[in-house]
Amino acid sequence: MASPILQARDIHKSYGYIRSLQDASLEVFPGEVVALIGDNGAGKSTLTKALSGVIRIDKGEILVDGKPVTFATPQDAREHGIETVYQDLALAVDLNPAENVYLGREIPRPGFLGKLGFMDRKAMQRETERRFRDLGVNLKDMRSAVANLSGGQRQGVAVARALIWAKRVVFMDEPTAALGVAQTRNVLNLIRRVRDQGVSVVLISHSMPDVLAVSDRIVVLRHGSTVARFQKGDAKSDDLVAAMTGSLQMEGAA
Amino acid sequence: MSTIESSKDNAEVNDPAARPQPSLLRRLLVDRPEMMIILALVIIAGFFVAVRPDAFLSGINIRNMSIEAGMMMFLAVGMTYVIITAGIDLSVGSLLVLSGVCAVLVMRMIGIDHPAAPWVGLLVALGCGTLWGLLNGFFVAVTRLSPLIVTLASMGIALGIARLLSGGVDITGVPRSVVNTIGIGRVMGIPVIFLIATAFAVLAGVILHRTRFGLHTFAIGSNPQAAERAGIKVRRHLVMVYAISGFCAGLAGYITLSRFASTTIAGHSMDNLRAITAVVLGGASLFGGVGTMFGTSVGVLIPVVLASGLVIVGLPSFWQEVAVGIVLLAAVLVDQWRRSSRSR
Numbered sequence: 001m002a003s004p005i006l007q008a009r010d011i012h013k014s015y016g017y018i019r020s021l022q023d024a025s026l027e028v029f030p031g032e033v034v035a036l037i038g039d040n041g042a043g044k045s046t047l048t049k050a051l052s053g054v055i056r057i058d059k060g061e062i063l064v065d066g067k068p069v070t071f072a073t074p075q076d077a078r079e080h081g082i083e084t085v086y087q088d089l090a091l092a093v094d095l096n097p098a099e100n101v102y103l104g105r106e107i108p109r110p111g112f113l114g115k116l117g118f119m120d121r122k123a124m125q126r127e128t129e130r131r132f133r134d135l136g137v138n139l140k141d142m143r144s145a146v147a148n149l150s151g152g153q154r155q156g157v158a159v160a161r162a163l164i165w166a167k168r169v170v171f172m173d174e175p176t177a178a179l180g181v182a183q184t185r186n187v188l189n190l191i192r193r194v195r196d197q198g199v200s201v202v203l204i205s206h207s208m209p210d211v212l213a214v215s216d217r218i219v220v221l222r223h224g225s226t227v228a229r230f231q232k233g234d235a236k237s238d239d240l241v242a243a244m245t246g247s248l249q250m251e252g253a254a
Numbered sequence: 255m256s257t258i259e260s261s262k263d264n265a266e267v268n269d270p271a272a273r274p275q276p277s278l279l280r281r282l283l284v285d286r287p288e289m290m291i292i293l294a295l296v297i298i299a300g301f302f303v304a305v306r307p308d309a310f311l312s313g314i315n316i317r318n319m320s321i322e323a324g325m326m327m328f329l330a331v332g333m334t335y336v337i338i339t340a341g342i343d344l345s346v347g348s349l350l351v352l353s354g355v356c357a358v359l360v361m362r363m364i365g366i367d368h369p370a371a372p373w374v375g376l377l378v379a380l381g382c383g384t385l386w387g388l389l390n391g392f393f394v395a396v397t398r399l400s401p402l403i404v405t406l407a408s409m410g411i412a413l414g415i416a417r418l419l420s421g422g423v424d425i426t427g428v429p430r431s432v433v434n435t436i437g438i439g440r441v442m443g444i445p446v447i448f449l450i451a452t453a454f455a456v457l458a459g460v461i462l463h464r465t466r467f468g469l470h471t472f473a474i475g476s477n478p479q480a481a482e483r484a485g486i487k488v489r490r491h492l493v494m495v496y497a498i499s500g501f502c503a504g505l506a507g508y509i510t511l512s513r514f515a516s517t518t519i520a521g522h523s524m525d526n527l528r529a530i531t532a533v534v535l536g537g538a539s540l541f542g543g544v545g546t547m548f549g550t551s552v553g554v555l556i557p558v559v560l561a562s563g564l565v566i567v568g569l570p571s572f573w574q575e576v577a578v579g580i581v582l583l584a585a586v587l588v589d590q591w592r593r594s595s596r597s598r
């Protein structure tokens with residue numbers, strides 16, 4: 001198999017006395033969907049944030065293409081083509097979808113005005129509408145503030161934003177939590193689609209059917225540690241649950 | 255003024271799935287809170303025009319109102335930025351005074367008849383305001399103290415220093431040229447103060463609504479964490495926003511000098527609250543993320559129009575405070591209602 005694009009080794013992260021991650025590891029290979037699963041509080045979101053540059057890790061190693069990197073800011077992760085759908089979505093709800101998509105990487109106006117910091121709002125709006133249409137994210141009103149959207153629509157905006165920018169890896173922290181059946185299916189199809197275009201996806205989900213449906217590999221976190229890894233086809237729902245709760249002999253498999 | 259606003263109009267026209275009628279008012283209120291306040295201004299001004307058209311629309315009354323509004327606009331411009339970041343700046347009135355005192359002292363030092371004195375005074379006022387704003391910003395953004403407390407403290411400190419420097423009494427020493435060209439100056443009958451204030455507000459509005467800097471200001475007020483994750487340097491941006499507010503206070507301090515040809519140490523204790531009132535009347539939300547420079551300018555006009563109109567129709571001007579209070583309450587209620595109606 002090819003070598004991993006992104007690799008996290010022996011990651012530790014504590015918040016005061018709470019050890020959110022202790023010896024967590026994860027590797028992401030080119031063009032695959034990895035599911036990252038675990039019970040509530042297992043450390044999935046913390047690992048996602050560590051690999052997105054949102055939090056600094058206490059100990060451990062992050063490698064991109066086999067080379068060690070430090071992600072001090074989300075910018076650093078983005079520069080390596082890593083985008084994230086955060087569990088809390090991280091949307092500025094008073095801005096509209098296009099402003100959210102381009103926040104921090106606005107399209108400048110051509111010429112001198114652009115140098116002064118003026119944005120090309122029309123271009124940003126047009127591009128966003130085009131990409132949303134491509135991705136099948138349909139909003140009635142593309143110019144209204146995100147605050148006026150439903151929870152599921154907001155999730156759609158956050159997912160679309162990450163997919164629009166991602167070059168190599170997308171982390172999706174429970175991207176379907178607020179979605180209905182049809183929208184969930186749409187997101188799962190999108191995951192397959194970006195994977196087929198060569199962007200790897202790390203999917204975090206509590207829904208075992210969804211996980212089993214799209215993932216090529218499954219990594220299980222428990223109490224902040226990576227305790228099991230499964231290949232597609234090796235895993236049945238019961239095994240996954242057993243690994244997550246630690247009720248079976250899986251512990252030895254880590 | 256804002257492309258957000260104008261683009262929303264189009265959306266409503268083009269949107270095939272536009273919601274049915276009853277929501278039109280709701281949409282206006284939700285998306286364009288400043289519409290309410292324009293309506294209020296039109297009603298208030300219309301009332302005074304109807305009752306005493308001669309006096310209310312007289313040249314002298316309009317000039318006076320435009321000067322009053324212009325003066326308040328400087329502070330309100332900075333306050334708009336600050337409030338959009340979900341902050342508050344209580345120090346602006348004191349800082350206006352301090353900047354003015356520093357400017358006068360320096361101008362006296364180099365001699366008020368010195369040809370460079372007006373410019374040096376301006377630089378001192380702007381520099382003093384900006385530096386103080388940077389300090390406010392540092393404490394708000396870096397030490398993460400509440401802006402209310404930081405600027406409450408710095409309000410007291412600034413006024414105290416101003417009194418110490420001036421010995422507690424107002425000092426004169428403003429170059430005549432400054433008073434003549436700015437303070438009492440007119441261009442084609444329009445007070446220069448109003449012209450400067452308008453140009454300044456338009457510039458600040460264009461920056462707020464058209465540039466990345468402006469967008470980042472809204473984003474930080476809306477969700478600082480999301481802004482951070484989008485790669486915005488939130489702390490640095492906040493420091494700059496408080497510096498802008500300080501700059502505005504410094505400019506207001508200089509303009510105030512030109513108007514009264516003297517410092518006015520005791521006259522600005524309520525300016526901070528007046529500026530906040532104007533911004534909130536203009537549809538900005540104290541929770542951040544929402545506001546327009548256009549709304550603020552309307553919010554500045556309402557108390558001014560009320561004050562002069564009430565005197566003209568022969569009511570005690572104290573009614574102005576009552577009326578402004580009521581309109582302010584209404585504005586905050588509308589904001590609250592907007593927020594609850596949209597968070598599902």
Ligand SMILES: Nc1ncnc2c1ncn2[C@@H]1O[C@H](COP(=O)(O)OP(=O)(O)OP(=O)(O)O)[C@@H](O)[C@H]1O
Nearest residue numbers: 015018019020038039040041042043044045046047
């Ligand atoms: N900012 C923080 N401060 C303190 N503790 C934190 C913080 N973030 C996470 N934790 C703790 O770290 C642990 C792991 O949290 P994390 O959010 O990564 O879990 P998770 O696997 O994503 O859970 P869920 O499925 O509920 O989203 C939890 O015990 C949590 O309380």
Ligand SMILES: [Mg+2]
Nearest residue numbers: 044045087173
């Ligand atoms: Mg989580």
